[in-house]
Structure formats: structure tokens, C-alpha cells
Amino acid sequence: MDKPRKKFADILEKAMDTGNTMDRDELLFSYKGILYPVTLCSAEVFRAMESLEARSDDIILAGYPKSGTNWVGQILSDLVTILEKRTQNKASSVNDEELEEFPYLEIGDTEKYERMNKLPSRRVIFTHLLPENLPRSVFRNKAKILLLIRNPKDLATSFYHFSNSLSLLPSYETWDDFFVAFMTKKMPWGCYFEYLSKWNKYADDENVMTITYEELKENPVLGVKNIADFFGISLTDEELHIIVERSSFQSMKKNSQKTHGEFGKVLFRKGSVSDWKKLFSEDQNEKMDKTFEERIGGTKLGKKLKYEIYCKA
Template identity: 70%
Template structure:
């Protein structure tokens, strides 16, 4: 099944071609104190985004870059599309394929949000944004949000390799150089610690469900079932197993040329837990452990991340 497709590949191919021609300094711009890639975001889009009207039946996925958003986005799209087909409705679920929109909310053009008003329910929407930068209607209209989080050492590892393979992002000579940027929040979409800190304020909301990359790796079937229940998507056991099968790392990687084009070769890298052990040195481990302890250790999301299990050797 082609979950993404033409529009998705078109946006990414264009970004990669533009990125090739840019200097390091040109690749990011800052909006309200947070950096974003120039090739896919702009201050004009952020202004237009304020007018976006969320619906209570929207299916929203929130995750910091490199947390596995394409993976869980694929699961969500598959769940919504399967439910819609059962209802005899072939028009919703795969926004991108059928509606021609890029699934990440903050990526697109200034007219995107007007077009989205015409899209039938249920719309599947991904975002890397923190709650204060989301349109107010998301919380006001009680849209359901699935919050995806991943242990910070693997997020940093994935982001480092991604930055060095993808032309729209600034690259780094050494992991140490990247690590400094990551720890000081000089990253596209800002600091991961700020991200968790801000989302933690909504972790107890009844319309927000949190899932971790690691628990999904541990037991995909159980995670898929929980997600389907949260969004009231009534699939049969057989249909759930189909979604589980189609969302394995290997299945998605094998389908990546069709789903993500050239970008897929960079995106589907390892899909593992603990790859940070191949990159972090002792000083970097200590520094991140300390920052986690100071910023997130006592919080609800901090506990969900199971830092000691996943980030300590």
C-alpha cells in the first residue's frame, strides 16, 4: 500500500534539490526562537497555520524529529484507511495520496489550511511542533493527539546521521560538534528537552495518549491495538495483524522507494534501540544524564521514557 506518494515525494525531492544549493547558514531560519529548515518551512506558513481549524475527530500524531514519526504515521494512516474502507468510504485517511497534502502540519504552502478545511474526516495529521506553537483549535476543539517519544540518546544518534546525509540540514564534522548543538537546542524544531518539557504539561490530558518508540519496538501488536482503541478505530483482529505486518521496519524499508522516494534511503536507517552506544563517549553520556536528571527526571513523560533502562549502559 502506498501510504505516502506523489505529493510527499515531490516536496522532499524539491527540498533536497534546494538544499544542495544552499550554504550552511541558509539552511535554517528562526521563528519565535526556534530553528526550522528553510526548504520546507517559512514564517508565512507559521502565520497561516494560526488559522487552522482542528476537528474533534482529527487523528493527530505529535513527535520530535527522529522519534519514529514516519513509522507511527504509517500505522495511523493504515488504521484510518482500513476503517474508512470498512465503512465504504475510500476518501479519507491518506491525506497525502487522496487530498494532495503533505502530512506534516507545518510543512506546505500558505493556502494549505484553507484546502484542509475541505478535506473529509478523518484527517490524519503529523506534527513536530510543541503545544504553544500549535494552533489553539487543536486543544480547544479537543482533537485527539498521539504523542510519540523516544529515548533522547537514540534521538540524537538518529538526528546526527540524518543531518549528515540530508542536504536541507546543516551537517557536522564530528559527533561532538553535533552533540553541542543538540544539547543547546540549536536543532531544527528546537531542543528535545524543551519538547518533552512542554508536552509534559499535556501528558495527563484526556485527549492525549503517549506511546514510546521503545514499547512499540518491544510489542508492535499491543501498541497498534492501543492506538486503534484511543482513536475509536474498530478493526478486526485480522485487520490489526495486517497493520502490524505492514509496519515492520523491513516492510517499510522495502516499500520506501514507492512511499518516500530517494528520501527513504536516508530515513530507514537502522530502526533499532540503543544505537547510541556506538556513538556517545563517556563525557557525552554524563552530560546528557545530568541534563535529563535536571530537566525531566521527575516528570510524567520523563518516567515514561525509562531513561535508566534505555540510556544507561
């Protein structure tokens, strides 16, 4: 395992080890009104983050937790690997090279952003943050952002299982308990409906491309091609199919321990659509349907999610 990939696994495993020693009510802290895991984030890091100088050729992936960011992150990392090999006049084939910094913008140490400012282009950056909590240079310097969204019922279902499998997040005795927390803005990284509402303000920005988890599942070849086109990266048919295969759920689950250490065991659970039907009660369906319609139903992102298709029993 090379050093950057080992760094990825080590940070996550250290956070889980620390979480095992903490009480449930100690696992989250609030910063600017939003909860975050204390084992991964800190107020000092958030303040230091503003020193990051974004670039117009940065590849930024924005997505709420459990929307598929690790999956799409694999696609983006492979795209950059192909581009670098082509630029260096080497054989264009994807291998196990990884990022030089932990890819999630808000996770790391306070010196992280000084190191990132020295990295060569193109940098790949992931984040779960609201747009107003990103460094101001991201929008000032017109960095391109791929916004990944997922239907809220499957996202909540995935987040529930995820929370109960990780020591660094509060666990829940029942699905009903989790549902209440999800609907009352008590989740790490904030409320998903607020996330969608805030990002919807940028949905028409020429430097923002929105893709849904569901459309990428339906047609991964077209999805990868569209993502590559957005970032100005041309692909041969062979390169396109290599990336699609490497980013398949089966492939990523198989390699999860190598890529994400012990964290990989819980990160890749099912990767399916409509798993929510096993958990939601009729009353919970009605509550989420009403909230969705009130908060984002008529917006561009709301329409993009095809709620009638994916979230109606």
C-alpha cells in the first residue's frame, strides 16, 4: 500500500479508535450551527481552511454524506490519473495511485491547506460542506464543482446503517429514533433538505454540474462520459470502460480494505436503489414527502431527483 492511500486508511482508523473511547454525546460538536464528528473535524481546521487558494482547474466533488461521494470520488481520481499519464507521455492505464492529501476538504490538520496550496494541478477535492462554508476562493476563482445528490429516502436509510456501524458517529437503537434525528436537523454535516436548498442556488452556475446517484447507477457509461466532458477530459472507449469497471460497486467493495482499511467494511454496504422501502412506515413516508415538497419540491435540484419515481411507495 503506497503512502497516500495508507494515509487515507490511517486517518479513518484512528478516528474510529478514538470514537470507541468516547460517550455518545461526546461524538459531535457544533460549528456555525452545524454538527460535525469531533474525531474528524475541528473548529481550528475550519478556520484554517479559508487559507486554501482554489484554482480554476481544481476538480471538486460536493455531496452530502452517503450520497455516493466515495464512489464518484473513485471516478474522479481515475480521470486525473489517466490525464496525468497522458501528459507525461506514459502508457494510459489506471492503476492504484492515489491522492497526495486526504481528499475530504474539511478533514485533516490545520497545516493541510498550506500543503495543498503547494500541490501541482489538477487537485481532486471532496467535501460534504454547504456552499457558504467552503473557502471563498472556490467561487471567486471559478473552480468547477460536481454536485452529487441522491434521493433522500435511500440516503437516510444508508446513513442509518452507516451510523450504527461506525464508532465515530452516534448510533441509534431503532430506525424510528434515527428518522426523528434526520428530520429534526440533528445529523452530522447538517440537514439534508437544507443542503439541497442551499446548493440549489448554484444549480445554474456554469461551473457547477449536478448528477444524481440514481442516474449514474442507471447508466454509468454515460455518467462517466458526462463527468469527464464537464472537466474537459477526453477519454478513449477503452479508458471509459476501465473507469466504469473500476468504479463498479462490486469492484470497490472487493478492494475496500486496501483503499479504506477497516472503514471499507462499512462504507460499501449495498449500493442499491429503493432500499428505503424496507424501513419507512406510512407515517414516515408522508412526513418526508411533505418536507421534500415544502423545501425543494419545485426547485431545479428537486426536479432533478425525480422524487415521484424513486421515493413514492
